[in-house]
Amino acid sequence: MKALILQKGDEKENNSFKHQAVLSEIPLPALNPDNDDVLIRLQAVAFNHRDAWIRKGLYSGLQFNSVLGSDGVGIVQETSRSESSHLVGQQVVINPGSGWEKNPIGPENEFGILGLLPLPGTFAEYIAVPRAEIFPVPDHLSVAEAAALPLAGLTAFRATFTKANVQPGDNVLITGIGGGVALIVLSFISSIGANAYVTSSDESKIKKAIELGAKGGVNYKEDQWPKKLKALLPNDRPFLDSVIDSAGGEIVSQTMKFLRPGGIITCYGMTSGSSVSFPMLAVLKNIEFKGSTMGSREEFGRMLNFVKEKKIKPVISGIWHGLENASEIFEIMNRGKQFGKLVVENISPKL
Ligand SMILES: NC(=O)c1ccc[n+]([C@@H]2O[C@H](COP(=O)([O-])OP(=O)(O)OC[C@H]3O[C@@H](n4cnc5c(N)ncnc54)[C@H](OP(=O)(O)O)[C@@H]3O)[C@@H](O)[C@H]2O)c1
Known part of the structure; x- marks a missing residue:
């Protein structure tokens, strides 16, 4: 599958970004039944300032060869356990955090965010995540609006x-x-x-x-x-x-x-x-x-309910088609030209 991968840049180059985001061909993610993993075919993804900090080398715990990206919405394609198979075909939005269930003070376990190994990100045709981290998309949101919501929301x-x-x-x-x-x-x-x-x-x-x-x-x-x-x-x-x-x-x-x-x-x-x-x-x-940093899975669920009840729509600055446009989007974010979220649709050509 196609994925946008973080690769070590040439430190001698005087670019805005120290490290590269390279569109590469990588194997499909494997599903782990112990985590009740599900495979999602991504429809749309959104950028966060975090992606820019990572490319600038200013984010802690950098891991080269990570699939970048924390926000995504897509269709469940396959499940690792048969009792989850009823989810196949459902459109879902993914909680970008991991290791934080519901404690209001802070994460119960080691906290991680999609987009840096060991948690491959959403800037790919497919992603595998535990079933517990997927939620139904609020009905009033378009695919792009749903993709714009997770980490920022x-x-x-x-x-x-x-x-x-x-x-x-x-x-x-x-x-x-x-x-x-x-x-x-x-x-x-x-x-x-x-x-x-x-x-x-x-x-x-x-x-x-x-x-x-x-x-x-x-x-x-x-x-x-x-x-x-x-x-x-x-x-x-x-x-x-x-x-x-x-x-x-x-x-x-x-x-x-x-x-x-x-x-x-x-x-x-x-x-x-x-x-x-x-x-x-x-x-x-x-x-x-x-x-304040992101939030728990329980807060993610409450945020989605709140958005649904109040019919809130995230402001979108621009929508691109295909991850081939990533360089242009990174530059816009770097120059602070956006007003709202930067979204990419048509991640997988089969959709
Ligand atoms: N802790 C967390 O969980 C968490 C989660 C998400 C984001 N963040 C951090 O929060 C920040 C914003 O993230 P984002 O994704 O919303 O970024 P973004 O969409 O890229 O927007 C960044 C905005 O920062 C504003 N800005 C730049 N310099 C500023 C200054 N000196 N004073 C006030 N505002 C300034 C600009 O606003 P104007 O264009 O209006 O000037 C710019 O549009 C980033 O530093 C990001 O790393 C943290």
């Missing part, structure tokens, strides 16, 4: 609800709204009647976010953005209840003056740097800083 759900405990009426700042996760956070909090404020490097993305339900936004490239954001908050509630952050760096200093006492900053990414400073003033205001 799970990360957004845990960060927003499990960690930040966002409630109706809350004022919430979402940083870097052009990102796949950030846009799903926007749809989640708008759907429960909380008020979203956003940051972006691009005025047109702020405008689009307002069209999608945000109350307002500011450009994080401008030094005075926290002051400008404070001015947007309503007079009767001129503070933030929480921040859902993908940037890291100075986010605590930038927001602590207008976070309510005990306000929560949930950080799921550090796109602007690999650490965060936490000033004493934030301690005196009882501000909580919480790290």
